[in-house]
Amino acid sequence: MGEIIDGKKISSQIKEEVKSKIDELKSRGITAGLTAVLVGDHPPSQVYVGMKSKACQQVGINSEVLKFPQDTSEEKLLSLIDDLNKRSEVHGILVQLPLPPQIAEDKVIQRIDPRKDVDGFHPFNVGMMIAGEAVFLPCTPFGIQELLLRSGNDPSGQHVVILGRGNLVGRPLSVILSQKAPGGNATVTLCHSRTKNIGELAKEADILVAAMGKPLFVKRDMVKEGAVVIDVGVNRIDDPQAKKGYRLVGDVDFEGVKDITKAITPVPGGVGPMTVAMLLFNTLKAAKLQKEI
């Protein structure tokens, strides 16, 4: 039976560490600030922004949420970003995605001052990550790296197989884990929808990361005995027994797989809480950078 990697517990440790640094900044008269921008009424986005805002409050980061209607123009949003770039008490800017169709997401992200881009999505920050000189790592892959390290599963020298090449998780994770740096040095295979024999490749993994967004895709016969399994998927499936009529499952068939693994993350309570913790970490870093501490 594999160990369950407790993302809630590990993320709490990180939050504690961030809180003590935030307190230190406060004693010097600086309050780190994060502004979240929410456009429209996409329900999951409202939930995510609420969670992030609450987490900020827990660690003493000044959190501001700016809400705009669904029909907000691109021009208006860009000029808002310009304002936020100028406000010295705003150290981090988070634009919750997706944006409504009349707004080009890449234009908005490229407008954020890279020094305030705590999501790590600005092309400049992505480029710095590739060069091994990242200022802000994107929160989910960064969280997965921390989860591995703090659960005693250093990726160095391991064969990591990542299922899913998305720009939010799979792609940047493949870069972070294969880099010549502490916490990296893995041999990484990046698989996706066009991969042949994906099951065979998955079974080679010492560390298998599922980030395809396909519910229960990874079955027992795709996992090597003794592998570490990281499940990034968050999928709703119908469940008449459940109060809400659905339940959340990952990309991994947790029940079928867990007993042959060395360690495995649950859904929920695995990768999810780490993303928020790393956002707090990045906001702290942004505040320190901008105050030249």
Added chain:
Amino acid sequence: MGEIIDGKKISSQIKEEVKSKIDELKSRGITAGLTAVLVGDHPPSQVYVGMKSKACQQVGINSEVLKFPQDTSEEKLLSLIDDLNKRSEVHGILVQLPLPPQIAEDKVIQRIDPRKDVDGFHPFNVGMMIAGEAVFLPCTPFGIQELLLRSGNDPSGQHVVILGRGNLVGRPLSVILSQKAPGGNATVTLCHSRTKNIGELAKEADILVAAMGKPLFVKRDMVKEGAVVIDVGVNRIDDPQAKKGYRLVGDVDFEGVKDITKAITPVPGGVGPMTVAMLLFNTLKAAKLQKEI
């Protein structure tokens, strides 16, 4: 016996295509221009800049080479870049690396206007590449992609194993070939000095790319029968029989490997000429972009 992939011939085709577009621009009164900056007296750099400049002339690109002494200050070089960014007849800027130790290479590269960064090294351009929206792909990996496509070895659906995670070749190539785009869609494994069982992984490759800078590293027992082998290495080894006292070899033991491959690139005459051809392609693209054509 594997087919020899003729990089000289394929690069000549690309140069012809670029030349005809350059001629078209000229008929509209526009001459594409590339300025190369060479600092110090590193002999291979002088050879490379000479080759690039000559290739520009062949296709009708206006080529300028600015040479500076070894003790040039960083400040002076940065202010030169500012000038080149402003000059409207300079569409592409190429700073030949390496630079002398008193100059921070990343500072210089970040100073280049991303729209003139025909090497594709600016973090903004690297970030855009990751996002699948590249303006300028870095020339060597871009050349390898073209070499594969034009020799009838589309990487789509193939397992590509890349040996070497450097920022000039291995790393960006892993991104380009695994992207969800024509010429991409490969399953990519990125190996490096910390990879265990590198021989076994190499042997899984449908397309094997050697970019470690280790002379004759890839031996026959590391190559699957029928694989395509791309050799990026250019290494000098002593050879008393040769006129210059040395000869060039790749990272692949060409003689030992060639007869079990489907196709293989020679050294020299494989990847090398492609790098220069893609630089011309990028300079043409830069001129069109800046003239909004």
